[in-house]
Amino acid sequence: MKKYNATNFFKHTYCEWIEVPLTEIADKKPNFKSEKGSCYFFNQEGIFRYANHWGRVANCRWKLISDTHTNQGYTVGYAAWSSFYPNDERENNYVISVNFLQKEVTFKHYASLNGSSDAFRRNAKDTAKRISEIKKVLLSDEWAKYLTHSNIEELRQYLINGLVSTNKSLLVLKREFLSQS
Numbered sequence: 001m002k003k004y005n006a007t008n009f010f011k012h013t014y015c016e017w018i019e020v021p022l023t024e025i026a027d028k029k030p031n032f033k034s035e036k037g038s039c040y041f042f043n044q045e046g047i048f049r050y051a052n053h054w055g056r057v058a059n060c061r062w063k064l065i066s067d068t069h070t071n072q073g074y075t076v077g078y079a080a081w082s083s084f085y086p087n088d089e090r091e092n093n094y095v096i097s098v099n100f101l102q103k104e105v106t107f108k109h110y111a112s113l114n115g116s117s118d119a120f121r122r123n124a125k126d127t128a129k130r131i132s133e134i135k136k137v138l139l140s141d142e143w144a145k146y147l148t149h150s151n152i153e154e155l156r157q158y159l160i161n162g163l164v165s166t167n168k169s170l171l172v173l174k175r176e177f178l179s180q181s
Helices: 124-139 152-165 170-180
Strands: 013-020 039-042 046-051 055-057 060-065 075-080 084-086 094-099 104-109
Touching: 060 075, 094 124, 094 152, 104 124, 124 152, 152 170
Parallel strands: 013 060
Antiparallel strands: 013 075, 013 084, 039 046, 046 075, 055 060, 094 104
16 A cells, blocks of 8 residues: 655555544644645644534545534644545545444545455545435435335345445345335
């Protein structure tokens, strides 16, 4: 696996940054400041980033893991150099995960899963499309309008698990489920 550092972390990478307090960079001078106003602070183990935009950053996908972050607010994130992975939008690098209790759908780079690479992988475009489909099933009941099944939650779980772990369409998964009932 490629090693990342201060000279290459910004070139086609995927990374999950952890939100940290502003005090982590309070007495430091940035090593680099971008045109968009983001500040970067390097150390031996990793990098701090002070920014108001996360997600797609230039040719990278950088996610901020935070319980409090709101869009457009400045936040400090930290990432170890080992948290950066190659990001090629056309390669099947992404794995979808669903939290049924919190009704959340997200994706990760398969290499960040530490050996759990048997999960179904997709490219960036297909991952985005599939997440959109999963959210429709997870967050509403509109998709079940014309289905007669006594346990909608059982059906919802079956459909979402199928959307996560296969390339089957929602229609095919519905038919499969109903033929088993």
